[in-house]
Every structure is written in C-alpha cells, then in structure tokens.
Amino acid sequence: MDNFKFHNPVKIIFGKETIREIGSEIHSHGISKVMILMGSGSVKKNGVYEQVIDSLEKYGIDYIEQWGVTPNPVLSHAEKSLEIARSEKVQAILAVGGGSVIDEAKAIAAGYFAPDIWSIFEKTYKPNNALPIFTVLTISATASEINSFGVLTNDTENKKWSFGSQYVYPKVSIIDPTVQKFLPINQTINGGVDTLSHIMEFYFMGENEESTLAINEALMRTVIKSIDELVADPLNYDWRANLAWCSSLALQGITSVSMGGGEFACHRIEHAISALHPTIAHAEGLSIIFPAWIEYVNLLKPHIFERWAKNVWEADSVEAGIERMKDKFKFWGAPVSMSEFNIEPDEFEKIAENALLIGEVGKIKELNKQDIINILNIAQ
Numbered sequence: 610m611d612n613f614k615f616h617n618p619v620k621i622i623f624g625k626e627t628i629r630e631i632g633s634e635i636h637s638h639g640i641s642k643v644m645i646l647m648g649s650g651s652v653k654k655n656g657v658y659e660q661v662i663d664s665l666e667k668y669g670i671d672y673i674e675q676w677g678v679t680p681n682p683v684l685s686h687a688e689k690s691l692e693i694a695r696s697e698k699v700q701a702i703l704a705v706g707g708g709s710v711i712d713e714a715k716a717i718a719a720g721y722f723a724p725d726i727w728s729i730f731e732k733t734y735k736p737n738n739a740l741p742i743f744t745v746l747t748i749s750a751t752a753s754e755i756n757s758f759g760v761l762t763n764d765t766e767n768k769k770w771s772f773g774s775q776y777v778y779p780k781v782s783i784i785d786p787t788v789q790k791f792l793p794i795n796q797t798i799n800g801g802v803d804t805l806s807h808i809m810e811f812y813f814m815g816e817n818e819e820s821t822l823a824i825n826e827a828l829m830r831t832v833i834k835s836i837d838e839l840v841a842d843p844l845n846y847d848w849r850a851n852l853a854w855c856s857s858l859a860l861q862g863i864t865s866v867s868m869g870g871g872e873f874a875c876h877r878i879e880h881a882i883s884a885l886h887p888t889i890a891h892a893e894g895l896s897i898i899f900p901a902w903i904e905y906v907n908l909l910k911p912h913i914f915e916r917w918a919k920n921v922w923e924a925d926s927v928e929a930g931i932e933r934m935k936d937k938f939k940f941w942g943a944p945v946s947m948s949e950f951n952i953e954p955d956e957f958e959k960i961a962e963n964a965l966l967i968g969e970v971g972k973i974k975e976l977n978k979q980d981i982i983n984i985l986n987i988a989q
Contacts, residue, residue, distance in 0.1 A: 610818050610867040617862045619755045620781045623854065625846075627785050628657060628745055632664030634781040635701065635743055642671040643743070644699040646690065646714050648678045648706045655788050657747055661705055673697050678706065681887045682713040683764040687726055691717045694740070701741040704779075708751025708803075711744050715759035715777040718742050727763060730770040739776035746784045748792060749853040750800035750892065752807065752860035754782035762884055769884035770967060784857065786850040790843060797843065798941045799892035800856060801836040805829055806875060806895045807859040811868040813973060815913055818867045825864050826920045828855050833921075836941055874971035875899050878981055881964035882952070889950055896943040900931050901988035906974045947989045957985040 622630055635643060645661065652658040665672050675690050694702070694717055704714035718740040720726035728734035744754045753759065757778045762769040789797070812825040835852035838845055858864065865871055879894035907914035907927045918930025935945045944950065952960075961981035970976045976984070 622783045628660040629664045632668035636668040640700045643701045643703045645703045678710045682709045687716045704744045707748030708753040711753040712759040736774040742779045744782040749856035750803040755857045755861040769880040786853045802892040802896045804856040804859045810871045811865045814868040872972045877970045881960045957982045
C-alpha cells in the first residue's frame with residue numbers, strides 16, 4: 610500500500626429519534642443564530658422540520674429559513690442565500706435535506722468569506738475559512754453529510770463543477786433512517802446507485818490494497834442487498850439503516866485509502882449530462898454511464914475489473930458482471946441508456962466538450978473528446 614493520511618472530523622449522530630439533538634449540538638458550539646437551508650418542503654411532511662424547530666427553540670437558537678434548493682443546486686440560489694446569510698449575520702448554516710441542500714450549504718459557508726462563490730469552483734480562490742455547517746440528513750446518497758466536497762451548477766453557463774476544502778466538513782451530522790422510509794422508491798434507488806458509484810470510483814484504482822478492496826466489496830454487496838430488500842419492503846428499518854450507513858461510508862475517506870485519489874471519469878461525464886439536462890437526477894446519469902465506461906476501459910486493468918465481477922456480482926467475466934449490474938439496475942427501475950431520456954447522438958459532442966471544460970477526465974484512461982463520445986455511444 611502507498612502512504613496515506615486519513616482524517617475525518619465529522620461527528621455523526623445516527624439512529625432513531627436523534628434529530629432533536631441538533632439544538633444541543635449547535636448550542637455546544639456557542640452558536641446563537643443559524644440559517645436553516647431546505648429544499649421544496651418535504652421536511653414539513655415527514656416531521657423533520659417540526660423536530661428541528663422544536664430543538665432549536667428549546668436551546669434558544671435564533672434562526673432564519675431559506676427554502677428552494679433544487680435537486681441539482683444552482684449558483685443563482687446559492688448567491689441569493691449567501692446575500693441573506695450576510696445581511697442576517699448568521700453564525701452557521703444548518704442544512705436540512707439531502708446532498709443537494711448540504712452541497713449548497715457548503716458553497717454558502719465557504720462563499721461567506723470569499724470574493725464570490727463561483728471563484729471557489731473555478732479554483733481561482735482557495736477557501737481559508739467557512740461558516741460552521743450542521744446537517745440533518747433526509748436522503749442518503751452523496752455522503753455530503755460526512756465529507757468535505759460540494760457540487761454546484763452555474764445555471765447561466767451550464768457548468769456543473771465541484772470543490773473540496775477541509776473547512777466545509779460538517780461539525781455534526783444527524784442521520785435518522787426512519788425519516789427516509791416514506792421516500793419515493795426511485796429516490797431510494799438513486800441513493801443506492803450513487804453510493805455504488807462512489808465506491809467503484811475508488812475500487813477500480815486498486816492494485817494490492819487488500820484491506821481497502823475488501824471493505825469496498827463488502828459495502829457494494831451490502832448496498833445491493835439493501836436496495837433489493839427496500840424495493841420489497843420500503844419500511845424495513847434495518848435495511849434502511851444499513852443503506853444509510855453504507856452511503857456515508859462510501860465517500861468519507863475509508864473507501865479511498867491508498868487508492869490514488871479515485872477515478873471520477875463517470876462523475877465528470879454525468880455532471881456534463883445533468884448540467885445540460887438538469888431534470889436528470891445525478892444517479893440516473895451514473896447508472897447509464899458506469900456500465901458503458903467499464904466496457905470501454907476494463908482491458909486496461911483486467912485483474913481489478915475481473916475481481917469486481919467475481920466478488921461483487923458473482924460473475925465469471927467482466928462482460929457478465931456488466932450485464933448483471935445492468936440487469937439489477939433495470940430490476941430496480943434505474944435507467945441504463947441515453948435513449949431513455951431522449952438524448953440523441955447528435956448531442957454527444959456537446960456533452961463531451963462540457964465534460965472537458967475543467968481539464969483532463971480520467972485516470973485509468975485519460976479520456977479525450979472522442980473517447981467520451983465513444984462511451985456515450987455505448988450507453989445509447
């Protein structure tokens with residue numbers, strides 16, 4: 610194994626009836642006023658909002674509410690939220706929702722001390738401070754509740770880019786799996802696909818890191834089993850909890866130990882797709898692109914792709930592993946082709962160019978424009 614550094618400072622409070630602890634946690638950091646960042650209003654239907662407000666008021670924490678974060682969070686809303694946060698002089702951001710809400714919270718928190726938010730994503734400004742972030746998770750998928758990364762779409766330039774900073778690790782994240790039991794099943798499935806993708810992006814970079822590879826294989830098998838069980842019984846708490854914890858573990862550092870920073874080609878291609886088609890969920894794009902990318906690059910590292918096929922999908926070849934993964938996605942109801950979203954090949958060049966806007970794509974194989982078009986054609 611190569612040398613590595615591992616550090617994750619996020620305090621996780623996991624389990625039933627834990628949301629009411631958020632007020633105490635924020636109070637313990639000496640914070641008296643927060644912005645509560647939320648999406649479209651589902652937290653008022655599942656009881657999360659009431660629990661959060663009761664807890665804040667119990668500990669005398671003042672708050673302002675900012676609603677309207679979209680599933681693919683956009684720069685224009687983040688800028689509006691930042692303006693309010695500054696004018697109201699909030700001391701922290703409390704993200705109540707899924708990964709999109711938490712990602713926008715990170716952009717606001719880092720942007721609070723930056724010349725502007727987008728300079729952070731363009732890498733022309735490196736954050737050296739951020740407002741404290743707290744989260745109450747309502748959808749397990751991105752692991753944003755436990756990591757230092759965020760994604761935002763510049764909705765005027767069609768750029769869906771990411772950033773990372775040690776300053777945007779949440780201070781505390783509360784994960785109560787019970788609030789996810791009434792999610793539409795497609796959102797649960799999307800969370801599972803996103804989680805699998807995060808694990809694979811590190812796994813395929815492996816060589817002889819047996820401990821990390823074995824952890825990742827176990828997590829992938831558990832995600833697959835969890836989604837199968839939740840498709841059959843969405844109210845099953847134990848499998849809901851297992852999926853939630855797998856999702857957090859997938860992108861909190863343990864899966865990436867000694868894995869060369871990961872292989873995020875599929876994420877970059879998907880970001881280009883959903884930047885141009887914002888109604889496509891991130892995980893939907895990944896379920897389309899990942900099988901095609903594996904087909905395109907697997908001969909460059911046959912030993913690791915063959916191991917994945919055997920140990921995760923019980924298949925005797927990479928080709929069979931790809932088919933089993935696609936069959937499983939279809940069974941769950943996840944898309945596996947571009948045509949399912951009526952994206953035609955005449956748009957593939959534009960998608961490829963968008964993916965390459967920030968520079969090189971891919972590590973196992975550095976992908977040029979034609980490579981990305983070829984992958985999109987396989988996915989068609």
